[in-house]
Amino acid sequence: MVAAADPRQAVIWAALDEIPDPEIPAISVVELGVIGGFSFEPNGQGGERLTVDLLPTFVGCPAIDMMRHQVGERLRGLQLADEVDVRLSFVVPWTSDRISPEGREKLRASGFAPPAPILVGAPSVPDGELLTMASVVTCPYCGSRNTTLENPFGPTLCRAIYHCANCRQPFEQFKAV
Amino acid sequence: MSVADVPPTEASREALAQLLLGIADDEFVIGFWDSEWTGIAPMLEEDVATSSISQDEIGHARALYELLAELTGDDADAIAFGREPDAYRHAALMNHPRTDWAFTIARRYLYEIADAVRLEALARSSYAPLAQLAAKMRREERYHLMHLDTWLRRLAADDNGTERLAAALRGLWTDALAIFAPIADEALLVQRGELPEPMAALRARWLEQVTPVMAELGLPGPTPEDLSAGIDDGRTRRTDDFRWLHGEFTMVAASERGATW
Numbered sequence: 001m002v003a004a005a006d007p008r009q010a011v012i013w014a015a016l017d018e019i020p021d022p023e024i025p026a027i028s029v030v031e032l033g034v035i036g037g038f039s040f041e042p043n044g045q046g047g048e049r050l051t052v053d054l055l056p057t058f059v060g061c062p063a064i065d066m067m068r069h070q071v072g073e074r075l076r077g078l079q080l081a082d083e084v085d086v087r088l089s090f091v092v093p094w095t096s097d098r099i100s101p102e103g104r105e106k107l108r109a110s111g112f113a114p115p116a117p118i119l120v121g122a123p124s125v126p127d128g129e130l131l132t133m134a135s136v137v138t139c140p141y142c143g144s145r146n147t148t149l150e151n152p153f154g155p156t157l158c159r160a161i162y163h164c165a166n167c168r169q170p171f172e173q174f175k176a177v
Numbered sequence: 178m179s180v181a182d183v184p185p186t187e188a189s190r191e192a193l194a195q196l197l198l199g200i201a202d203d204e205f206v207i208g209f210w211d212s213e214w215t216g217i218a219p220m221l222e223e224d225v226a227t228s229s230i231s232q233d234e235i236g237h238a239r240a241l242y243e244l245l246a247e248l249t250g251d252d253a254d255a256i257a258f259g260r261e262p263d264a265y266r267h268a269a270l271m272n273h274p275r276t277d278w279a280f281t282i283a284r285r286y287l288y289e290i291a292d293a294v295r296l297e298a299l300a301r302s303s304y305a306p307l308a309q310l311a312a313k314m315r316r317e318e319r320y321h322l323m324h325l326d327t328w329l330r331r332l333a334a335d336d337n338g339t340e341r342l343a344a345a346l347r348g349l350w351t352d353a354l355a356i357f358a359p360i361a362d363e364a365l366l367v368q369r370g371e372l373p374e375p376m377a378a379l380r381a382r383w384l385e386q387v388t389p390v391m392a393e394l395g396l397p398g399p400t401p402e403d404l405s406a407g408i409d410d411g412r413t414r415r416t417d418d419f420r421w422l423h424g425e426f427t428m429v430a431a432s433e434r435g436a437t438w
Contacts, residue, residue, distance in 0.1 A: 060236010153229035
């Protein structure tokens with residue numbers, strides 16, 4: 001990891017925070033928690049390589065290649081290192097608990113219920129008996145808790161579909177995983 | 178026992194590659210079979226769910242093919258799309274077409290439990306890249322298992338559903354047991370901790386989980402003949418149904434080998 005004193009660290013986080021999630025553009029890749037970390041190392045040719053770990057939300061997320069490309073392009077544009085390598089990593093599993101408080105609020109404001117916190121076992125596998133998706137989800141439009149799960153699978157791998165009985169509005173939830 | 182205790186050999190690397198290939202092919206082929214329901218599932222919600230589950234499985238296959246490619250120095254796409262049908266190593270359970278909805282649910286239920294048992298073990302693998310990927314996959318698979326458990330019980334709630342599930346299950350037990358077919362040099366993998374337990378132990382745990390559910394729902398469990406049937410060729414036997422599917426999923430890749438976009 002970059003030492004706290006390295007001024008490049010803040011520049012990189014700020015640049016990454018400007019990259020939207022390709023599928024839910026209201027939230028940045030930093031707020032989504034998919035940036036596992038980054039480090040500067042000698043590239044073996046007298047220069048420096050910036051390596052970024054990208055944590056897929058779902059293993060099969062089809063947006064991950066676009067994220068990888070956008071993160072690489074944005075960081076190369078900063079010219080902080082001679083090379084930029086963005087690699088997919090499962091060393092730390094992405095969980096929905098990695099979404100920041102700001103990210104959760106932005107999800108809600110754009111009509112997505114944020115995932116319920118995973119109370120058990122994270123980052124190890126939660127107990128299969130304690131499915132967090134079964135908990136009550138608050139409607140992002142009217143704030144009612146009178147909602148029902150319509151489908152645990154939605155238009156993308158990371159989304160579930162709910163219905164609000166109060167404002168009669170279907171809405172999506174970012175899945176707790 | 179861990180990797181540090183027993184150094185890798187040519188044989189242990191080959192065994193690890195075979196393990197990864199079998200799991201990747203299982204996920205890849207079941208993902209393609211079930212994706213055929215997109216647009217024609219029994220209800221709109223199920224169109225979405227089956228498509229999403231299939232996309233998860235093909236995504237898992239991709240990640241596993243990439244692990245394998247790193248190990249063997251091959252190309253993941255070439256492994257996925259460049260082999261002849263007889264070189265695929267999925268369990269015989271995945272040789273069958275999607276058939277009717279009850280068949281799809283019966284097959285998938287047997288597979289999801291097996292996959293859960295397998296992933297729980299692999300998350301303890303001494304081969305860190307596999308353990309990490311398995312831990313991540315388990316978080317997604319619990320949604321699949323819950324969904325399939327719901328469907329199995331829903332179909333088993335009336336006579337028509339029960340009959341259709343029973344008809345499917347009777348012919349599937351030996352092919353499902355093939356998921357745990359022993360692999361060459363498996364003892365080496367177990368010794369090195371790459372496979373934390375022998376396939377026979379995983380098979381026993383799978384049976385402990387699926388058999389009571391079948392009894393509870395009045396569905397046929399495995400017969401003594403099913404349990405004693407030879408499964409040494411369980412990952413090499415291929416069918417014309419699979420050859421047809423292979424033609425479908427390699428069609429684009431075969432139209433322009435090595436193309437990129």
